[in-house]
Amino acid sequence: MVVLGTIALSSCSRPYLFMRTINEEESRYVRFQARYGEGQDGVALKFAHPVALGELEWAHLLDNIIIQEQQKLLALGGTRSAPRPAFGVDEKRYLAKHLAEGFQKARPDEWVVFYLSHPREPGVVEIDSGGFFIDGERLHLIVANYRQPVSMAFIREQIWNDPLRPAGDSFYDVIPQSYQVLQTVRRKDLTQSLLKQVPELSIDYSAQLNDDVNGDGEAVGSSIEDRLRILKRLRDRDLISEEQFRMKQARLLERL
Amino acid sequence: MAQIALQTELPRRASPGGATVLILALVVLEAIVLAAPQESHAIPAWARKYDADCAMCHYPVVPRLNSFGQQFRRAGYRTPSEFNKDQDLTNVGNFLAARVRAQLAYDNTKGTVERSEFRFPDLSLFYSGALTRNFSAWIHASSNNSTSVDFHGHVQGIYGDSDGFVSVRLGQMHMLQQEGVGGFDRPTGISLPPIQALTLTSTSTLVNGTAQAFHFDLRQKGVEVAYVRGAGRLLFQVSNGLNQTGSGTANLGDIDPQKDYLVAYEHILDEIASGFTLFYYKGTNHGTVTPVLTTGTPTSIGNRFDFSRFGFNLSKIFPVGGSGFFEIQGGYIRSHDNNPSAVVNPGQLTGDVQGNAFYVESQQYVTGYELTFFERYSWIDLNAPRPNSTRKDYTIGVVMPIQARLRTTAEYTYTDNRFSGITGHLALLELQANW
Numbered sequence A: 001m002v003v004l005g006t007i008a009l010s011s012c013s014r015p016y017l018f019m020r021t022i023n024e025e026e027s028r029y030v031r032f033q034a035r036y037g038e039g040q041d042g043v044a045l046k047f048a049h050p051v052a053l054g055e056l057e058w059a060h061l062l063d064n065i066i067i068q069e070q071q072k073l074l075a076l077g078g079t080r081s082a083p084r085p086a087f088g089v090d091e092k093r094y095l096a097k098h099l100a101e102g103f104q105k106a107r108p109d110e111w112v113v114f115y116l117s118h119p120r121e122p123g124v125v126e127i128d129s130g131g132f133f134i135d136g137e138r139l140h141l142i143v144a145n146y147r148q149p150v151s152m153a154f155i156r157e158q159i160w161n162d163p164l165r166p167a168g169d170s171f172y173d174v175i176p177q178s179y180q181v182l183q184t185v186r187r188k189d190l191t192q193s194l195l196k197q198v199p200e201l202s203i204d205y206s207a208q209l210n211d212d213v214n215g216d217g218e219a220v221g222s223s224i225e226d227r228l229r230i231l232k233r234l235r236d237r238d239l240i241s242e243e244q245f246r247m248k249q250a251r252l253l254e255r256l
Numbered sequence B: 001m002a003q004i005a006l007q008t009e010l011p012r013r014a015s016p017g018g019a020t021v022l023i024l025a026l027v028v029l030e031a032i033v034l035a036a037p038q039e040s041h042a043i044p045a046w047a048r049k050y051d052a053d054c055a056m057c058h059y060p061v062v063p064r065l066n067s068f069g070q071q072f073r074r075a076g077y078r079t080p081s082e083f084n085k086d087q088d089l090t091n092v093g094n095f096l097a098a099r100v101r102a103q104l105a106y107d108n109t110k111g112t113v114e115r116s117e118f119r120f121p122d123l124s125l126f127y128s129g130a131l132t133r134n135f136s137a138w139i140h141a142s143s144n145n146s147t148s149v150d151f152h153g154h155v156q157g158i159y160g161d162s163d164g165f166v167s168v169r170l171g172q173m174h175m176l177q178q179e180g181v182g183g184f185d186r187p188t189g190i191s192l193p194p195i196q197a198l199t200l201t202s203t204s205t206l207v208n209g210t211a212q213a214f215h216f217d218l219r220q221k222g223v224e225v226a227y228v229r230g231a232g233r234l235l236f237q238v239s240n241g242l243n244q245t246g247s248g249t250a251n252l253g254d255i256d257p258q259k260d261y262l263v264a265y266e267h268i269l270d271e272i273a274s275g276f277t278l279f280y281y282k283g284t285n286h287g288t289v290t291p292v293l294t295t296g297t298p299t300s301i302g303n304r305f306d307f308s309r310f311g312f313n314l315s316k317i318f319p320v321g322g323s324g325f326f327e328i329q330g331g332y333i334r335s336h337d338n339n340p341s342a343v344v345n346p347g348q349l350t351g352d353v354q355g356n357a358f359y360v361e362s363q364q365y366v367t368g369y370e371l372t373f374f375e376r377y378s379w380i381d382l383n384a385p386r387p388n389s390t391r392k393d394y395t396i397g398v399v400m401p402i403q404a405r406l407r408t409t410a411e412y413t414y415t416d417n418r419f420s421g422i423t424g425h426l427a428l429l430e431l432q433a434n435w
Helices: A002-012 A055-063 A089-105 A153-161 A205-214 A224-236 A242-254 B002-008 B016-035 B045-050 B067-074
Strands: A016-024 A028-036 A066-069 A111-121 A124-135 A138-150 A172-175 A180-185 A198-203 B096-109 B115-130 B135-143 B149-161 B164-174 B219-229 B232-239 B260-268 B275-290 B300-320 B324-338 B343-345 B353-366 B371-381 B390-403 B406-417 B422-434
Touching (some): A016 A089, A055 A089, A055 A224, A089 A111, A089 A124, A111 A153, A124 A153, A138 A153, A205 A224, A224 A242, B045 B115, B067 B260
Antiparallel strands (some): A016 A028, A028 A111, A180 A198, B096 B115, B115 B135, B149 B164, B164 B219, B260 B275, B300 B324, B324 B353, B353 B371, B390 B406, B406 B422
């Protein structure tokens, strides 16, 4: 009775996760996700969606997501690797393209989730999964799984169906950069996972993009032409004033 | 929610006082551990080495292995891509691990004093892993409630590739129980199935009676040769067998030329933890040794007899919608002791003792809450032709991983031993830490 009751409760009390595909391939996807049903306290989540950020801007934001391998217990003789961008070139290109597309179409109650997998060795895949949403002036990134090795298909399916569900403990720390704040929370409003905490990065994305435009170019690796395009989009969306636009445009043009 | 489920699983047959203490302790423990901050740096050795969560090798909870973990163990603690490759030995943290199990026990056995106590059944250090292209080693130092420390370990050689290889293990080790599949793996709960952990035959104590000391939960000294191909493993073992203390290892070790033999075949049925094992064990038991095995060399052995065990174990896991998994598990062991002084019925010597034993267990893993419930029935007939020679054990429990390196378990067992005329209740609440 107890067992059956617990299983029934675990099934019935869960919300229904509604998903729409932005892009889906065999080993990765970017989707919209929304949550309906029990467990949301009757309050619909409301985000500042849609948002028109271009592929280039997303690439810049993704470049600034930095991770570092955790310091391990008993690491006698071991060395800790240096901080590095969380996403490789191909992952960044894929995410930037489809995040740009997705956030232009996202409804206020939808967030954008992703799932990326890579074979690690026979019988094991590494999975990255998480979600983005924009709340007010800040972009939020939830990193539910990062380079998480998974050997059992049912866990892969769980993450595929609920990419904000952490499959286990992470072995990497998200290292907050300028304009970023890191918090660790149990995201019961966004995921069906009940026990695990996940890192959530809150980014002042306008300030970060603005700063990247003013920067020396090394961090974002883009050309002056790219930066001018970003600058124009920031002005067009009223994220910077006309005066700021002209000042920064002039500064960039001086470099030519 | 978790606390409600756990409370209702507590022993109902225990006395009200004991049950109340356990309920309160359980609720307090759960509240403490659920409210505790997330620890993210205490990682057992191989999880550290491979940057992997426990779930890569374990299901439903540590220490029980899933299929990938089983293959990792079979291969001498190496992944498929590490066959015939040199190993990096520089990071000690990739080899060193520790385990502590702490229990609150309530024991109410007929004929003994009712009691509750804190127990520390296991403090362990491990130093183990793949050492070279072909060799690996396992060292385990453990201590229980006593002050003595037990060291044991083995060296293993692997020849072949991940598709098919030969394994040779030499040392002191668990020969089948805790090393096999289909129910011979380490338990989800606290206790092992009684048919694997207890003796399976017993003669009457009236005339020259000898309790058969053999059971499958022994660490014996010996050698194992196994051939692994895909999901299957065929193994053959030769071990010292039993001495008077039952382990084949105490003090003087093997005290005669006789060796014990085990042949088994085990097969993994899926990527979770389903599988089966078929086995046959033939050994020799020594009833009395002169002088008593403390010092010196024995000069005579008395009441020596042959015995055999054969049977099977099986586990099968079924998904239940998106809510979790249901597992059915069980095993049967047929025992035969060719004991010339055995008494089947009082006053009747026959030379043979037949034993039968089986268990069935079901487990339910609930995703989201990550709870695993288990219920087990074990039946052992210690001396088949003799009346009132059975022992029955009923066990229920629940286990939940709290954080990455912690799990908590509540387990209750009611024992009805007709052979000894003793019944008993045992409730355990355990916290296990691995790091």
